[in-house]
Amino acid sequence: MDKRVVVAVGAFFAAIGLGAAAQQRTAVEEIERYRAALGDGNPAELWEARGEGLWKERRGPKNASLEKCDIGLGPGVVKGAYTVLPKYFPDSDKVEDLESRLVTCMVMLQGFTREEARKDPFGDPGKKVAMDALVAYVTSQSRGMKMNVAATHPKEQEAYEVGQKIFFFRGGPHDFSCATCHGADNQRIRLQDLPNLTKTSDAQKAYGSWPAYRVSQGEVRSMQWRLYDCFRQQRFPELDFVSDASIALTMFLAKNANGGVFDAPSIKR
Amino acid sequence: MADPMKIRASMAGDKVEVKVLMSHEMETGQRKDSKGATIPAWFIQNVTATHNGKTVLSAEWGPAVSKNPFLSFRFAGGKPGDKVVITWTDSKGDKRTDEATIA
Amino acid sequence: MNTGRRKVLKGGGGAAVLGLAMVAGLFRSNGAWADWNKAAFETKSLADAVKAMGGATPVESKDIVITSPDIAENGAVVPFTIASKLPKTESMALLVEKNPSILAANFAIPDGTEPWVNTRVKMGQTSNVIALVKADGKFYYASKEVKVTLGGCGG
Numbered sequence: 001m002d003k004r005v006v007v008a009v010g011a012f013f014a015a016i017g018l019g020a021a022a023q024q025r026t027a028v029e030e031i032e033r034y035r036a037a038l039g040d041g042n043p044a045e046l047w048e049a050r051g052e053g054l055w056k057e058r059r060g061p062k063n064a065s066l067e068k069c070d071i072g073l074g075p076g077v078v079k080g081a082y083t084v085l086p087k088y089f090p091d092s093d094k095v096e097d098l099e100s101r102l103v104t105c106m107v108m109l110q111g112f113t114r115e116e117a118r119k120d121p122f123g124d125p126g127k128k129v130a131m132d133a134l135v136a137y138v139t140s141q142s143r144g145m146k147m148n149v150a151a152t153h154p155k156e157q158e159a160y161e162v163g164q165k166i167f168f169f170r171g172g173p174h175d176f177s178c179a180t181c182h183g184a185d186n187q188r189i190r191l192q193d194l195p196n197l198t199k200t201s202d203a204q205k206a207y208g209s210w211p212a213y214r215v216s217q218g219e220v221r222s223m224q225w226r227l228y229d230c231f232r233q234q235r236f237p238e239l240d241f242v243s244d245a246s247i248a249l250t251m252f253l254a255k256n257a258n259g260g261v262f263d264a265p266s267i268k269r
Numbered sequence: 270m271a272d273p274m275k276i277r278a279s280m281a282g283d284k285v286e287v288k289v290l291m292s293h294e295m296e297t298g299q300r301k302d303s304k305g306a307t308i309p310a311w312f313i314q315n316v317t318a319t320h321n322g323k324t325v326l327s328a329e330w331g332p333a334v335s336k337n338p339f340l341s342f343r344f345a346g347g348k349p350g351d352k353v354v355i356t357w358t359d360s361k362g363d364k365r366t367d368e369a370t371i372a
Numbered sequence: 373m374n375t376g377r378r379k380v381l382k383g384g385g386g387a388a389v390l391g392l393a394m395v396a397g398l399f400r401s402n403g404a405w406a407d408w409n410k411a412a413f414e415t416k417s418l419a420d421a422v423k424a425m426g427g428a429t430p431v432e433s434k435d436i437v438i439t440s441p442d443i444a445e446n447g448a449v450v451p452f453t454i455a456s457k458l459p460k461t462e463s464m465a466l467l468v469e470k471n472p473s474i475l476a477a478n479f480a481i482p483d484g485t486e487p488w489v490n491t492r493v494k495m496g497q498t499s500n501v502i503a504l505v506k507a508d509g510k511f512y513y514a515s516k517e518v519k520v521t522l523g524g525c526g527g
Contacts, residue, residue: 027443027521030441030442030443031441031443031445031521031523033441033442034441034443034444034445034450034451035445037440037441037451038449038451038492040288040341041288041290041339041341042290043290043292043336043337043339045275045290046272046275046290046292046337049272049273049275050272125294125296125300125308125336126294126296126308189523189524189525190521190522190523190524191443191445191521191523192445192523192524213337215335215446215448215449216446216448216523218294218336218337218448233525269445269446269523269524284486297472297494299472314408315407315408323482323484324482325482325484325485326479326480326481326482326485326489327479327480327482328477328478328479328480329407329408329409329412329413329477329478330476330477330478331413331473331475331476331477332494333468333471333473333475333476333477333493333494334476334477334491334492334493334494335448335449335450335492335493335494336448336449338491338492339451339490339491339492340489340490340491341489341490341491342479342485342486342488342489342490343485343486343488344484344485344486345484345485345486346484
């Protein structure tokens with residue numbers, strides 16, 4: 001399938017007989033039109049509705065809902081909470097992102113074990129999971145607000161620095177780092193422009209667009225998934241769900257996006 | 270029972286514009302699972318939309334309609350406060366009906 | 373007053389009504405609507421699809437407009453609006469020429485409903501997309517090529 005599409009795209013360029021630079025512009029503009037056409041009617045709304053139900057549903061051995069969960073602005077406050085994450089939480093004595101916090105609350109409020117709460121974080125065709133629906137719901141309540149990660153607590157600052165180190169760390173069989181693809185302007189994979197995450201404007205747009213309904217996946221994908229999948233594509237060892245490393249990297253990206261308008265859940269290829 | 274649809278109905282000039290998001294896998298029957306077995310086809314086959322008991326749209330779908338289908342259409346004769354009812358049935362015989370009030 | 377029918381509708385409950393409906397041919401035995409043109413959904417060409425819908429050779433028409441991006445960043449979800457200015461438009465169908473089965477969707481347009489539909493279909497590869505309209509008992513079509521590409525690392 002991949003080879004066929006690459007050949008087809010190549011033939012397309014040859015057929016329309018444009019110069020290389022002009023082809024790229026035209027194709028990029030068309031892809032923008034494609035993205036705009038998908039804007040209305042985002043299947044992520046189905047996840048948001050399911051997530052709201054799961055937030056309020058009594059679950060687990062303690063038969064409790066998540067409605068008293070503190071995800072950054074105090075117990076039960078959902079509106080705007082995503083804009084301050086990741087954040088240090090005294091009750092767990094760690095810096096946590098949204099998904100880590102949901103796991104913490106599932107354990108503390110609902111009585112699940114950490115293994116149960118962390119199991120199956122990402123949905124798949126035919127397999128519905130709670131985590132991505134909860135993420136869709138919580139993040140939808142921060143839509144339109146500006147990212148405002150404090151990163152003042154010593155552990156938050158440490159997480160930022162560790163995240164920065166990870167971002168620039170080259171490893172794996174391809175000797176890739178995040179920066180290899182996301183550390184400079186005008187990088188591209190096939191027809192997809194890559195954001196330069198070391199540049200504020202790109203960082204704001206990129207961070208503000210996750211979670212997203214990925215049409216190629218048919219699922220809502222969160223930041224934890226995005227990082228997990230980047231590691232996979234870099235041929236790095238598997239990034240553990242809500243591991244300290246994943247939270248540190250998220251802290252680096254989130255703080256770099258401060259001031260940007262959060263506009264998710266979005267819809268992407 | 271399938272997940273509920275998200276239906277929005279609002280006035281666009283003198284017509285009612287309806288936008289529906291349905292929750293459905295829309296399996297084509299072409300995909301294979303990780304063990305190599307073909308995942309059976311499973312998709313919405315019929316969609317009906319009614320307003321005051323009158324059918325304002327009906328559709329026959331095949332598995333090529335995208336997963337979590339989106340549909341939008343417009344009809345005359347509705348006004349704010351009226352209800353639009355949408356029903357889908359799929360190839361397994363599962364069915365879902367939801368309604369929305371015209372804004 | 374038809375007490376017999378009232379008894380069936382009230383007392384007989386769902387099962388009886390369903391039984392009647394099955395007999396009346398409204399449902400197949402698995403509960404799916406019988407009103408689904410299986411033959412049309414198995415065709416592989418425009419000509420065969422039209423035949424399966426009970427028509428003859430369709431005529432190209434400028435009164436049918438397909439609106440869509442020219443390039444789809446992913447073939448799983450490609451958005452289309454099909455609109456018909458042909459008088460007495462009864463139905464509008466969306467076909468993807470290179471898909472395993474050409475017919476994706478067929479919409480019946482009752483009186484009072486605008487001949488205008490927006491939906492999203494899967495495209496297996498770059499292909500012509502056809503809007504097939506039945507108006508006043510005859511078939512018309514318009515066609516447009518949409519390129520399908522793959523973004524990012526292919527995931």
